[in-house]
Amino acid sequence: MVRERPTSPHTTIWRWHLTMATSILHRITGVALYGGALIAAAWALSLAGGPETYAAFKGVMGSFLGKLALFGLTLAGFYHLGNGVRHLTWDLGHGFDLKSANASAVGVIAFAVAATLAVWVIAGMTGAL
Template sequence: MTAPNGGLPERPMSPHLQVWRWHVTMACSILHRASIFALYFGALLLAGWAIALASGPDCYAHYMSLVGSPLGKLVLFGVTVMLFFNIAYNVRQTFWDLGYGFLPKTADMTGVVAITFGVVAAVVVWVIAGFTGALS
C-alpha cells in the first residue's frame, strides 16, 4: 500500500527507552541478558584454565597470574555476581511460569530480591574464599 503522495506510508514509531518509565523488571530483563553473556565468558575462562592446566606448570602459572591480578579478580567477581543473579532470576521465572508473581508490586519486589541476592551471595562467597586463603 502506498501513501497518497506516492511515497511510503507513515509508520508508527516503536516505543523506546526514552518513552518508557524505567523500572526494576526492565533492569532485570537487561541484567538477565548480560548474565547470560557473562556466564558464557566465565565458561571460556574455565576452559582456558583447563587448557592451561593441561599445558604444563609454566602455562598454568602464567594463566593463574593473569586471573589472580586485580583486574582478573574483578572479572571473576562480576561473573560470580552474574551467576547468582541468574540463579535467582530463573527461580523467579519458574514462579512466573506457574502463574505467580505478575502483580506489579510483586514483580518489582522479586526483581529487587534477585539483584540483591546476586550481589550478596557473591560477596559472601568471596569473603569465605578470602578467609580460607583461596584468593592468595
C-alpha cells in the first residue's frame, strides 16, 4: 500500500538568499578543515619520516596545487572562525533581524577574504612562500 505523504521542499523551490548560502558555506568549510587536519597530520608524519620524506612533503605543498590548497584552507579557516563568532552572537540573542543577519554575513565574508589576503601577503613578504 502506497501512502500519499508530503515531501520536504527541494532546494530548487527555495529562493536562495545570503544567510542560506553562508549557512551552507559554514558546513562546507568545516568539512574542508578536516582536510586541513589531515594535511597537518601528514606534515607531522613527514617530519618523523626523516629528511627525504619531509623534502617530498615540502615539494608537494610548495607546488602550485599545494599552495592553492593551503590558500583555500586559510580562507576556510578564517571564514569558519568569523561565522563561528557570528553564531555565538546569535546564541546571545543578537542579530536575528534580516538586516543584521545580512550585514553580519557580508562582514564575515569580508573578514575572511581580508584576513586570508593579509596572511598570504605577509607570508610572501617574509619569504615563507
